[in-house]
Amino acid sequence: MSKQQPTQSLTETLSLLKSLIQIPSTTLQEHAVALHLRSYLQSHNWHVHLQPLPSHPDRFNVLAWRGTPTDSLDSLTGRKFKVLMNSHIDTVPPHIEYGETETRVTGRGACDAKGSVASQIVAVEELIREGRVAEEDVGLLYVASEETDHIGMIAASSLPISTNYLIVGEPTELKLALGHKGVLKADIKVTGKAGHSGYPHVGRNAIDALVDVLGALKSAPWPHDPRLGPTTLNFGSISGGVAANVIAASATADIAIRVSTSAAEVSSLLLSTVEKVKEGLQDGIAVEVSVRAAMDPVRCETVDVEGVETFVAGYFTDIPYLKGDHKPLLYGPGSILVAHSKDEFVEKADLEVAVGVYKQIILGLVGRG
Template sequence: MGAQSTEISMPSQSKVLTLLRSLISIRSTTLQEQSVVDFLKTYLMQHSWHVHLQPIPDSSPTRHNIYAYRSKSETDNIRTNVKVLLNSHVDTVPPHIELSEDDETLYGRGSCDAKASMAAQICAVEELIEEGKIAEEDVGLLYVVGEETNHIGMIAANSLNINAQYLLVGEPTEMMIAEGHKGMIKADIVVKGQAGHSGYPERGKSAIVALVDILHDLQHTEWPSDPVLGATTLNLGQISGGVAANVIPEHARADISFRISTNAEQVAAQLRTIVEQPRTDGVHVTLSIRGMQNPVRCETVDVDGVEKFVARYFTDIPYLKGTQKPLLFGPGSILVAHSEKEFVKKDDVIRSVRIIKEIVQKLVHRAT
């Protein structure tokens, strides 16, 4: 692609940054997303998009996903067949941090995770349509709630029955295209021993000692790895137990998580074998797996000057069922997402519009 076709005009630069400023300025921490959804609805309708707000079942307060598409028809039927579905999430982690900026950078909650991606996606596809490089019916926009907690928005989006060949998800990828991201397991290990006076250790069974033994074994286990996605890693997130220094602890608990690069059930089976093996008499161990997802393999597109990488974090991708092939790209870094200094570089936002345009064009041409 020549230099002329990848340039972004000054009005376009101003448009994406203006939209992003508006998005960051609106508080949208999880459960408080409705204001930014309402803003997006108005904005997209003013820019010739048909907008459907999808209620989230059993949500209190009331929340909606937003699905937008272009159509020359005025029918009430929602058009759900698209070649490329562009997606991100409207919710942010707390607390809300107000917008601020300097010459090079926009700061504030959601600036990189993931409102920069939304702004860039919207501006990119609008430019492609206006330039006649894709057809209106080639693309749709899906922005969901609840990604930062329980993925309820993407789960609910399945009932929209969107038929897409490709799913381009916007998350902070440091301007690189992901080859995939790791899966996860979240689990609790609960140990019950027998309380007693610390002066008579033979009279009790320490739940903490048993738990430490289990965690030691987990930390010194070789977990499976993948040549592309890398090593499966374990995090000991929380540990609790005991009531006092002079009491043999009857209860102990650890909350752990894995970032999985291979098959989740394989790792879960290995975890069960270690945790549930016979240990000290009189000590009972319970393993509860609270969540499990396999890693995601992403489709990729070659774009000049854009590297590829593997994301260690998790996304909404596996919660949207179907045959669509996922891609993952966006401005900003996950290393500053969720922090009090969350930011995104203005030049990256502007450049991401050009990259998304090239990705979408190539996917549209690749689609059958």
């Protein structure tokens, strides 16, 4: 039996994805891939604007549109797309070279998130060729720095455009997200008094106190949302003390809470739980809580697409950093479980499915008017 030839859709997606993966674009180094994406899009009749990041003028977001007879950004002022396709062009380090098997594409960015970028572009181009959407209905926005500080998407908020719907490409295992959880990051610092471990009464053990604090947090009644599920707690790192025979004078913990309700509610519970523990600690023990970041969860729009399941994403995305009254959606090929790993990959079959589903999502949203 002869091997089935890939469809034109998959061939175009694989070709674009290969070219994107072959260009290293770890965060801070997105310059070359942005230039390549501009060249590709311009060769496919897109108008393209490279938006420099204010603090890093050699790093760019890529905005592309059709249906306007000029590539001047000024010509877009006031344009409201029906749908804006979005993902990110930066990756985590280290760069991993492109690879390919009969069924998979491997390399850094294969699923997070260059697979989404390639699938989205091919989907939009097919819809335009087929005459199923007007050229001006859909725009493209691909941003830098999603993997670290989100300054690409923050900068994109200053572009003179808006949209009804924002379709964000991330590895979702071909499922549509009902939303993704927010995040609260905090440091807990305990200060005690050093002393000889043979004479516990002469010191104040900061590690003992930290264990009490963390135990209380672990058993706290973290809130549950009927759509996004439970709020979850992770103790990311713990440090303290100097030696086994010395009473620990200091101890710290770095924690992250995935928020399903509201960051304000979770922050309040965090602080009140720590305060209750402090009331029972020995004199001479000080506990400080510093909240470094607090972001609310995101609730996503969905479209009914036959065979496409829904889920709740446990990771965070760029979605809340683009200002506007648009409704976000989250969908893409690949799994977050292999993203950031040395074995990152995306199935070729998933890329083809993603193109088809992106097309159905776009048609569903454009049809809403």
